[in-house]
Amino acid sequence: MREPTTPRAPRAVDVAAAAGVSTATVSRAFNAPEKVAPEVRERVLQAARDLGWFPNAAGAALASRRTMLVGALIPTLDHDVFAAQVNALQARLAAAGVTVLIGCSNYDLDHAAEQVRVMLARGMEALAIVGEEQRPALFKMIDTRAVPYVVMYAHRPNSPHPCIGFDNEAAFHRITRHLLDLGHRRFGVIHQPSTDNDRVLARLEGIRAALATEGLAIRPQHMTEGPSGIEFGRQALRSIFTQGEPPTAIICGNDALAFGALIEARAMGIAVPQTLSITGFDDVPMAAFTDPPLTTMSVDNAAIGRAAADYLLARLQGGELEKPGPLATTLIERQSTGPVA
Amino acid sequence: MREPTTPRAPRAVDVAAAAGVSTATVSRAFNAPEKVAPEVRERVLQAARDLGWFPNAAGAALASRRTMLVGALIPTLDHDVFAAQVNALQARLAAAGVTVLIGCSNYDLDHAAEQVRVMLARGMEALAIVGEEQRPALFKMIDTRAVPYVVMYAHRPNSPHPCIGFDNEAAFHRITRHLLDLGHRRFGVIHQPSTDNDRVLARLEGIRAALATEGLAIRPQHMTEGPSGIEFGRQALRSIFTQGEPPTAIICGNDALAFGALIEARAMGIAVPQTLSITGFDDVPMAAFTDPPLTTMSVDNAAIGRAAADYLLARLQGGELEKPGPLATTLIERQSTGPVA
């Protein structure tokens, strides 16, 4: 039979009374154990255990002016890439006693700014934000409060923000170069929605710039934009192949889109890579096992999360760090790309 | 040029002074606008905007004894299933002004209990926990503080906890039945680590019970347990097919394992479904596009998150609800299963 517990949580005074000390000593026993006589400390800890007490964070935050809270603002959790980053960020920060609060913007800039407001109100000591394309008000709030922050996932050389991520433009320049080297001259692109999305925009720019070095450009009808996912990849490939002379290479914004393209190519009897080369981005586990295996770019998302955590932790410790450099991406050449026929 | 901002955040008194009212009115203007004269309210809101002020959550929590915080404890974010649930939970709760704090246990029970301790210390008003297999201390802490909670993802008919999820045992009973109906009599299983994992255990029990109705059981060498993922799926299939008379049907704990089995079967020249039937679980997007398309079980994870949010919200509003029933799962019959040869 459960005793009729009072839902009221025990407080420091209760522990103090039980241990026969003052609340100051209770506090010290938890936050600065070395300042308390071992014997007394043990008595306090025991009393706390008995009562099931631990410091109330709101009270502690108020008094100490430290919340030990860091916020992570991402588009959505429903995407491997962001989930992996946050997961790593969180693991790293947790080890330092910092709790991570996650906010999702659902790719909506106003929503993102609102989330940051909430986070700041909740006393985040630092922030990790995905994407530098944000409402000015967002960065203004952060600035006003002088909260350390880092832009995660993307890294743009001339960004005014500290960024931890890879250079999207360079990465897609690299992919495009790979295809150019294989002799391709007619390209198609299947990409995610670019509105308010600096990463996608940078990727498109990387493709454009690489092609321009050879005096090439993509025909408008071979540029397709739509929801990230297998379904749109299929649709887009079919659309591209019914719009005049088809490309010999298609660059996809991520692996899911590439899977869709691969599937539809097979359905349409288009030989990959003999007739058409296809590239992805992310290198998800399945990419190695499609038929043919997908040429794609590997990004270490966990490393991004860890690096962001380390950067923030250092800033919290007071350091004025210099802006981090870009993280590397690796082109994984598999069999979905080949020399132009 | 940015002015030399004082990093010190403005407080309610500052706003009060600026608006020529008392702090009580400032508070009311934010928390009970209807109790403030429209004109005064506007003045306060304007002053707050000018100063960039919003209530400090720690102070508010302390005074109001409400944190508007709900915790979600999951094994890891690095898994579609949990990320989707949390994403939906969070979206729903955010609409009610509640912030979600996520904790990851990494499948470690001690870590999970520790996370709950932290969450409780931070004043969570309610908790959503994945899995009912937990340290007794975890539920004791929750009970002691009389915090509303719900076990998410799994639903077991006789669980002492309020559960929002599907019945793992019934789901795998159903899959097994499907294969039995196709005439299969020799089975193999490829599943995730079962240690401390009630969902996996329930699934295995569902398979066992279904087979028992036909007087059948799985040979030990055809039961394989390992890390969830394509790689182990491949390995396990190969192992199963080198251990005496092979099964004609293999039940996998999730789609990733099934993908691995499918890939390895193809590599070994085993015809699916003619020689071997394979089933997955989760119905991830890719499942519809493997060769052959995968027979699997569809679970609406977003619905689980939403239902958990609704349940918790109702509890928070004071209702003593009855325990929710199980959510449905749907068998998606594709071409990776067929009649026994």
Add this chain to the structure above:
DNA sequence: TTGTAGGCGTTATCAG
């Protein structure tokens, strides 16, 4: 409708 004043639970300062 508005103001006054006390308290929420902890930590930090300063004596002792």
Add this chain to the structure above:
DNA sequence: CTGATAACGCCTACAA
């Protein structure tokens, strides 16, 4: 090493 005591920022009776 330990104990009073005063913040911390806000909310909420209660009184006006």
